[in-house]
Amino acid sequence: MSISQGLIVCWATLVVLSVGTVLAGGSGLWLAVLLLAVVKAWLIADGFMELRHAPRFWRALVLGWPVVLVLVVGLV
């Protein structure tokens, strides 16, 4: 798979997960909505921002951002 094809697959997955977010929200599945938000953020970070092959420190910072937010949102 070429890099461009990989980007298109990443985008298509994001689209499906975004629709899934709305459907899960409509069914009151809040935990699923929060988990989908983390997965989508990770796809953007690793796929679009190319952090998959970046130094671990920077990758951990950006991948950790949605996790911390969703944990706090879930806890409150």
Add this chain to the structure above:
Amino acid sequence: MCTLPEPRRLPGDLAMWFFILAELSVFAILILAFAVTQALKPEVFAEGRAQLDTSTGLAMTLSLLTAGLLAALALQQVRLQRWRRGAGLFVAALLVALVYVAIKLTEYAHLGAAGLGLEHSTFFTLYWLLTGFHFLHVLLGMVILAWLALGCWRGGLSVGGLESGVLYWHMVDLVWVVLFPLVYVIG
């Protein structure tokens, strides 16, 4: 024969990454303020959220993500030295981003006409602050996309500069995918 693994590489300029971290920190404070206030006033937030259209939020999500895809594809074309094709994809990203702007402005006009302004309730105070702040970032991102398109057409931009500009747009997308469910979906 053994081969060495490819060295890990951070795309774009280091300064852009520090800028992105600063922006993510500011958005985190706003998002957490929204979540904590929602926990304190669940009825006010449920009432406010009922005035928003989730499908409108989804349409904005899809337009931002599609602009992100087109910007990422443009960067790949530039890396292959196809500068004109890259410029075309940056223009396409800009046009798709305009769809987001049109939807957002329509939503703002609708809420304003219904009297759901900044001072209507705590929900709408935080809604306008959070989404308005993000909207301003989208506008700046569009200026950057236009500059990248022009730079690709004329030539002379460094790949590092292009990567930094594209990273900024992806940061705007990254914030939105967390902001969207919190503001529009989660009750």
